Amino acid sequence: MSPGPFDPAIFDHLIDATRDLPTPLLVIDDTVVAANILRLAEVGEEHGVDVRPHIKTHKSSLLSRRQLDAGAVGLACATLSEALGLGEAGVSTEIMVAAPVFLDRPKTELLRRVAALHDRVLLAADSPEGTRVLGGATGFDNVAVMIEVDSGNDRTGVAPEDAGDLASTIEVPIAGIFTHGGHSYGPGKASAAADDEVRALSTALDGMPDPDGLIVSAGSTPTATLAGRDPVTELRVGTSVFGDRQQTMMGSIEPDQVGTAVVTTIIHAAPDKLVLDAGAKTVTKDRAEWLDGYGALPAEPNSTIIRLYDNHGVVSRDETRSGLKVGERVVLIPNHICPVVNCFDEMHLVDEDGADTAIPVDLRGNLA
Known part of the structure; x- marks a missing residue:
């Protein structure tokens, strides 16, 4: 299945808001996530049932x-x-x-x-x-x-x-x-x-x-x-609060309901591939058998993240490649957001004005 129908423009503000921070970063669109929380509450009200996120x-x-x-x-x-x-x-x-x-x-x-x-x-x-x-x-x-x-x-x-x-x-x-x-x-x-x-x-x-x-x-x-x-x-x-590539490709949520992404930097660029500074320790190797690749790059929608090393993500490019080059930041939409969150010490909430607030992933780990 293709990488995903994501409009890169809706994620640009996440890159802009965190440009002074080192990548890779877990970045949250606070407006989208707030709407997702309310949407689940409305589903419960519509069906006459409680919700337990x-x-x-x-x-x-x-x-x-x-x-x-x-x-x-x-x-x-x-x-x-x-x-x-x-x-x-x-x-x-x-x-x-x-x-x-x-x-x-x-x-x-x-x-x-x-x-x-x-x-x-x-x-x-x-x-x-x-x-x-x-x-x-x-x-x-x-x-x-x-x-x-x-x-x-x-x-x-x-x-x-x-x-x-x-x-x-x-x-x-x-x-x-x-x-x-x-x-x-x-x-x-x-x-x-x-x-x-x-x-x-x-x-x-x-x-x-x-x-x-x-x-x-x-x-x-x-x-x-x-x-x-x-x-x-x-x-x-659970997942609906943040959304991810997997839920979008299944049709469970709309692409503009994805409120969480990894901001990553291109560290190598060639006509046939890109390499990102986000690897398995950032976005995990979680991939459903019906999905191609380990996430989606909205900035280059026909590319495929084909390999992950601990701190490298290798992206295969086709003839529709963009002009992306070393040093540019891009958004990566993980396949499955739940284990990705557990890879980070903090996440960055970006509000509607573009202000960034770092909050701890304070329940990270806690596996017992």
Whole structure:
């Protein structure tokens, strides 16, 4: 699939605002991101469901606050340590850890610290072993379980028809059920994946011992506008806050809804190639099998980022190449923004007046 339909003009201000800073840089169009946050809130209102943004995309307590201020019912995160970092930054909410956690002694102590900082902690579970230690334990009165259901992504989660049986073995309060339609990640796959999410959650809910009042949570950016229907009560969405090349090429978002880019400098130029100072340690080697290359260069739309080394990005050029030369700065749109954010210590928010504000990626790392 081609590099991407991005208009370079809409990213020029990101280069101009950060010209006095060394590259590579993670740069945020604050106007676009603010609109993306509001758009997700409006999707929830339109469909009559809550939204629970996933903070693993932005890894930022500042943006977490903005999402809560926009009406989010709570937040989702990937790990207990992300939840801890968020709480230590002063953001307390109903936080859902959206991947199963096996509570051995170190993770149990981590959970104890998380529970002390948040209003409520929702733990993903797809086996009785993961949460067994909580049975009869003290200090976890605000901890409940979300049973994960596999709706076709074939990662974690129980079969929908087995969710009720699992619930009967867990000695902790059950807050609800959830699924992730990760098999929506591909052109033309979102609608069917959303149907799978709804169908799987319906089956699981029917089998729950006490279904009344349970959270029924679906979640992915491609299915965000499609899965908000009965019995779903909330949507978990991450990538839409920033956008990336992958979501654009799938049609999940419009090109002008991409609010995050890497500003990089050309360090080598030849008729057949460019080399950038952004490599695998900046934009990662994440590439879906249906995408060509490791990102998009709006300034040279027919080029392809064909190879990444740690600190070099090699770009193959065709006969439509531009006049780009060594020393020029260009914008690179990553394939998948979530792991890219975790490569940077800070990001630069550029406002509508072109002013740049550096903020820390304060939840970077936190992988436990």
